[in-house]
Amino acid sequence: MGTKSEGNPARHKDSFQPSSEEIESWMQKAFDMAKEALANGEVPVGCLMVYNNEVLGRGRNEVNETKNATRHAEMVALDQVLGWCCQENRDPKEVFERTVLYVTVEPCIMCAGALRLLNIPLVVYGCRNERFGGCGSVLNISADELPHTGVPFKCISGFRSEEAVELLKSFYKQENPNAPKPKVRKD
Amino acid sequence: MEPQCKRRKASESATASWEVCPVLSDELSQDTALLEAYAAPIVNKKETSRLVKELASVYPLPGLRHLKRVRACKASGSAHPLEAIVVDSRGLGEPFLVRIPACPPLTRPQFEQASRHWPTTFHEDKQGSAAGRARGLGAVGAVVVDPQSERVVATGHDCSRGDRPLCHAVMVCIDLVARGQGGGAYEFDEYAACQSSAPPPQSDGPILPPSGDVLDSGRTQTSSAPYICSGYDLYVTREPCVMCAMALVHSRIGRVFYGTGSVDGALGTNEHSCPDEERALHRALAPPGPPPRTPPSGA
Ligand SMILES: [Zn+2]
Numbered sequence: 001m002g003t004k005s006e007g008n009p010a011r012h013k014d015s016f017q018p019s020s021e022e023i024e025s026w027m028q029k030a031f032d033m034a035k036e037a038l039a040n041g042e043v044p045v046g047c048l049m050v051y052n053n054e055v056l057g058r059g060r061n062e063v064n065e066t067k068n069a070t071r072h073a074e075m076v077a078l079d080q081v082l083g084w085c086c087q088e089n090r091d092p093k094e095v096f097e098r099t100v101l102y103v104t105v106e107p108c109i110m111c112a113g114a115l116r117l118l119n120i121p122l123v124v125y126g127c128r129n130e131r132f133g134g135c136g137s138v139l140n141i142s143a144d145e146l147p148h149t150g151v152p153f154k155c156i157s158g159f160r161s162e163e164a165v166e167l168l169k170s171f172y173k174q175e176n177p178n179a180p181k182p183k184v185r186k187d
Numbered sequence: 188m189e190p191q192c193k194r195r196k197a198s199e200s201a202t203a204s205w206e207v208c209p210v211l212s213d214e215l216s217q218d219t220a221l222l223e224a225y226a227a228p229i230v231n232k233k234e235t236s237r238l239v240k241e242l243a244s245v246y247p248l249p250g251l252r253h254l255k256r257v258r259a260c261k262a263s264g265s266a267h268p269l270e271a272i273v274v275d276s277r278g279l280g281e282p283f284l285v286r287i288p289a290c291p292p293l294t295r296p297q298f299e300q301a302s303r304h305w306p307t308t309f310h311e312d313k314q315g316s317a318a319g320r321a322r323g324l325g326a327v328g329a330v331v332v333d334p335q336s337e338r339v340v341a342t343g344h345d346c347s348r349g350d351r352p353l354c355h356a357v358m359v360c361i362d363l364v365a366r367g368q369g370g371g372a373y374e375f376d377e378y379a380a381c382q383s384s385a386p387p388p389q390s391d392g393p394i395l396p397p398s399g400d401v402l403d404s405g406r407t408q409t410s411s412a413p414y415i416c417s418g419y420d421l422y423v424t425r426e427p428c429v430m431c432a433m434a435l436v437h438s439r440i441g442r443v444f445y446g447t448g449s450v451d452g453a454l455g456t457n458e459h460s461c462p463d464e465e466r467a468l469h470r471a472l473a474p475p476g477p478p479p480r481t482p483p484s485g486a
């Protein structure tokens with residue numbers, strides 16, 4: 001577990017950081033969600049958006065029911081926070097600037113872009129996403145110089161990563177034991 | 188392979204219902220194209236309405252309905268008060284050449300530019316991107332096309348101002364494609380230009396079997412995974428940002444054509460930042476669909 005990328009410190013006015021106890025307990029909740037998802041035959045990724053010690057977003061993949069391949073847990077959770085801001089008449093920018101994402105798997109490139117666009121300052125995640133990871137594994141969207149794509153964010157990576165990998169492995173094993181490794185091309 | 192006649196039918200009806208929303212880059216971003224026309228001074232102001240009426244019947248201007256026939260010329264210190272397009276002997280002086288806008292303006296900047304050449308009308312709310320600009324939205328438009336049937340699958344514009352900041356034009360289009368197939372996560376009813384069409388009944392839509400990658404979170408349990416953009420082309424006026432580019436990869440888009448590049452663009456422009464990572468993105472983009480590419484002309 002280590003701190004990956006230092007965001008531009010000037011951009012986070014007060015570089016607030018949750019205590020390690022807080023991180024541990026929120027990640028525990030994220031893992032509980034991932035296990036629950038697995039038990040229900042869903043992709044075992046747990047994800048929480050925490051603002052001021054309150055969970056404002058709690059996402060799981062909604063790709064199937066929406067037929068929209070971009071409805072990752074993080075995107076769903078971000079929309080929940082936006083919905084909360086709308087309901088409570090709060091400025092989303094102000095809220096997001098002090099909201100931490102806890103997620104069992106490294107956000108993909110798309111989700112990392114979305115997190116930047118909304119000014120999320122900190123992401124705590126479990127295992128790496130070797131295929132699509134946007135916080136260091138494939139691209140480093142979290143730290144790159146992208147002046148028109150929100151602000152960089154800080155990552156704390158590798159939290160209980162073996163466990164997160166095992167969850168994913170057991171999901172894909174149970175789902176399709178004969179999944180062909182080479183890519184299937186149908187033209 | 189479906190019979191040729193069926194396909195033609197599908198594309199005809201698609202043309203008819205979608206003509207209204209051209210959001211292709213050239214049309215929206217280009218400078219005003221000009222045509223040459225003869226204009227003449229109206230020396231007697233009282234003849235104006237008669238002249239306009241007769242000009243319209245003798246010399247109708249098909250395809251130039253966006254133009255007003257007459258312009259005032261008080262600022263120029265001219266001897267005559269008005270000028271009209273196209274000659275007529277009575278009441279008109281010597282014709283002279285003017286340059287007039289060739290096409291109706293689609294965006295407000297185009298309208299302002301066109302009006303400097305000749306008074307031009309502007310119907311802002313009828314066009315996708317123009318409508319977006321009118322609402323204070325980013326002037327980015329996108330169209331998803333099935334190149335096989337030449338059917339427009341979805342059109343959308345930026346909807347990111349307001350309470351849905353992630354609804355960039357590309358994300359709007361992806362969700363509209365999903366909506367056209369009975370899914371979708373958002374409502375875009377308030378935006379007339381954001382529309383999708385259901386796939387023709389004879390087709391089940393292009394669906395790929397899931398690939399066997401462990402961390403592909405787009406994977407699902409059923410064999411009919413919702414990679415519903417596979418085989419489709421996306422046309423977007425501005426190069427997609429990193430979120431949108433990856434969203435297109437997740438959605439298995441076939442090809443991406445974009446108009447102008449953008450500083451943070453994720454499909455080619457952003458070379459200055461880190462060439463290594465760009466290569467990595469291309470790697471990520473490469474499997475499992477064909478790599479997104481820009482058209483050779485940069486259209
Ligand atoms: Zn993602």
Ligand SMILES: [Zn+2]
Pocket residue numbers: 355356357427428429430431432
């Ligand atoms: Zn975008």
